[in-house]
Amino acid sequence: MAINEKNLCVVLNKPLDIVFENRPVPEIGQGEVLVNIKATGICGSDVHYWQSGGVGSFIVKKPMVLGHESAGIIAAVGPGVTNLKVGDRVALEPGVACRMCDQCKQGRYNLCPEMVFAATPPYDGTLCNYYRHAADFCYKLPDHVSLEEGALIEPLSVGIHAARRSHIRAGDRVFIFGAGPVGLLTAAAAKAAGAAHITIADITPSRLEFAKTYCTQSQVLLERPQLGEPNMDYARRTAAKILETEPLADVVIDCTGAETCVQMSVLLTKNGGSVVLVGMGAQVQSLPISEISAREVDIKGIFRYCNTYPMAVNSIASGAIDVKPLITHSYSLEDSVKAFEHARDGTDNAIKIQILG
Ligand SMILES: [Zn+2]
Ligand SMILES: [Zn+2]
Known part of the structure; x- marks a missing residue:
């Protein structure tokens, strides 16, 4: 050349x-x-x-x-x-x-x-x-x-790494916060890993419209917190509303970094399930620790990815991920x-x- x-x-x-x-x-x-x-x-x-x-x-x-x-x-x-x-x-x-x-x-x-x-x-x-x-x-x-x-393949790698760290198994129910590229590619990786039902939540309706056509079975439109409402109050209220129609998830993956979403992630996880933190938000956040302890919810951090490129190339080449x-x-x-x-x-x-x- x-x-x-x-x-x-x-x-x-x-x-x-x-x-x-x-x-x-x-x-x-x-x-x-x-x-x-x-x-x-x-x-x-x-x-x-x-x-x-x-x-x-x-x-x-x-x-x-x-x-x-x-x-x-x-x-x-x-x-x-x-x-x-x-x-x-x-x-x-x-x-x-x-x-x-x-x-x-x-x-x-x-x-x-x-x-x-x-x-x-x-x-x-x-x-x-x-x-x-x-x-x-x-x-x-x-x-x-x-x-x-x-x-x-670079952003897909983030999703593959998150799906791997969460140990998603065939038949699992997965809940994802954030329907931007990383959230969507995490959904694609979760689906390829065998997740049976993937729910995705966002505050932007057009993103959820797109998500309807891409690797997710249900979509949740999040309202913004009320003026002056403490984050944990909003998280409890919103999680309770989501649980009216959604069962608890085996794995919840936060791709927003927003404190309210991280709090809801814990509340939406099954006893013994995992929360995986992909999004990077405020450096210090408050979490419902009693829930994490009493229900043995594992919280896992994600930093980029490793050893994901060969799998990502193969998944795209085979059609497993589009x-x-x-x-x-x-x-x-x-x-x-x-x-x-x-x-x-x-x-x-x-x-x-x-x-x-
Ligand atoms: Zn990037
Ligand atoms: Zn080194």
């Missing part, structure tokens, strides 16, 4: 300020590949960095290339690379772990303290023409899986700012917005 000299990068210069920079095409070393990025999904975290300059404890202190949900074509391979060749189509796993520490050796490399993750400060992201990446974190896509589908319906809009790399504005506003029933390069 001929490598263009042009390497247009979408750079977050400072909060609310996205600029385009033509940066040199990266040099690659031992075990690395150069990927011509073709499709990148915009994630909530990208929008957060752009709007506020930070996500949780990660703060943007210098200009940073955005984007981490990408797929592309191998443009060059470095010395020692045997698993890939020029022209291969790949999905990029955007976090490269050290491969040496206890967590890495135990296979929980998402918890590696040395993790280098695209578009997480201080590391540049993938929203560019050419991205240098570790060959062992690139996953070949079968011919019939598109690069657009490949760019959805990610295509989630891609509602796409923009050219040059129109990235428009794409980010669209993702921020969420207009026109947007689910996943992609930038195609």
